[in-house]
Amino acid sequence: MLYLLHGTDFKKSREKLHSMMDSLLKKKPDASFFKLDMSNFSESQLDEFISSQGLFEQKYIVQMDGLLENIKTRDFVIDKITEISESDNIFVLIEENITKPILKKVEKVAQKVQEFNQKEVGGRKFGVVGGSELDLGEFNIFDLADAFGRRDKKDLWVLYQKAKKRNIPDEEIHGIINWQLRSILIAKKSKDVKESGLKTFVYNKSLRFSKGFKGDELEKLSSKLISIYHDARRGLIEFDIEMERFVLGV
Numbered sequence: 001m002l003y004l005l006h007g008t009d010f011k012k013s014r015e016k017l018h019s020m021m022d023s024l025l026k027k028k029p030d031a032s033f034f035k036l037d038m039s040n041f042s043e044s045q046l047d048e049f050i051s052s053q054g055l056f057e058q059k060y061i062v063q064m065d066g067l068l069e070n071i072k073t074r075d076f077v078i079d080k081i082t083e084i085s086e087s088d089n090i091f092v093l094i095e096e097n098i099t100k101p102i103l104k105k106v107e108k109v110a111q112k113v114q115e116f117n118q119k120e121v122g123g124r125k126f127g128v129v130g131g132s133e134l135d136l137g138e139f140n141i142f143d144l145a146d147a148f149g150r151r152d153k154k155d156l157w158v159l160y161q162k163a164k165k166r167n168i169p170d171e172e173i174h175g176i177i178n179w180q181l182r183s184i185l186i187a188k189k190s191k192d193v194k195e196s197g198l199k200t201f202v203y204n205k206s207l208r209f210s211k212g213f214k215g216d217e218l219e220k221l222s223s224k225l226i227s228i229y230h231d232a233r234r235g236l237i238e239f240d241i242e243m244e245r246f247v248l249g250v
Helices: 010-027 043-051 071-079 081-086 100-109 142-150 153-165 170-189 200-210 217-233 239-249
Strands: 002-006 032-036 060-065 090-095 112-115 118-121 124-129
Touching: 002 010, 002 081, 002 100, 010 060, 010 090, 010 170, 032 043, 043 071, 043 081, 071 081, 071 100, 081 100, 100 112, 142 153, 142 170, 142 200, 153 239, 170 200, 170 217, 170 239, 217 239
Parallel strands: 002 090, 002 112, 032 060, 060 090
Antiparallel strands: 118 124
């Protein structure tokens, strides 16, 4: 049995993955759970999961994470995709980026496929929650970027709470703040707007914002944001908790 979760809305796809795994493990409490990703993938182990069962007829539940994005593992998995779907064991594929030809091959045999999209607004991508577009009229998420740039802790905190109430994923809150931070860094290090490559309005505003950051504060904040993103993707931290700490610490 094969399920596929895919799309660029990392938070929503991971929430669905965790929900699905909890449900599967409740229904099959004797099942053995395994996770395969680029760090531990082996062709022989996948073959074993496809054809074998655990002791006393236990099922295997196998999470396959990001294996279709890497050419080293993609071709092997796709060659086995029909066998995977027909296996007595349960396989859940989760992918952020998947090409249309590969998606079509998986869709032909998968029991269920779910996509978690993002909507692009003004050059930035924002999630589609619960099948409907986010309300960006009353609340402008770019105000978060301005509040960060001004280092207005009170305003940033209030806007962060408004974003949370509108179910805007923390990954997107992270993205808009990171975009502003990178713009400030670029403006600060460039001799003029042409060298920066930024729009004139963005450059001038970012240059003004840069005056509120001393020494290597921008570099440290940038490093922290990068760590939050990658640690969250590895499952080492809770994205929302770390983003809240970051906002409070600006």
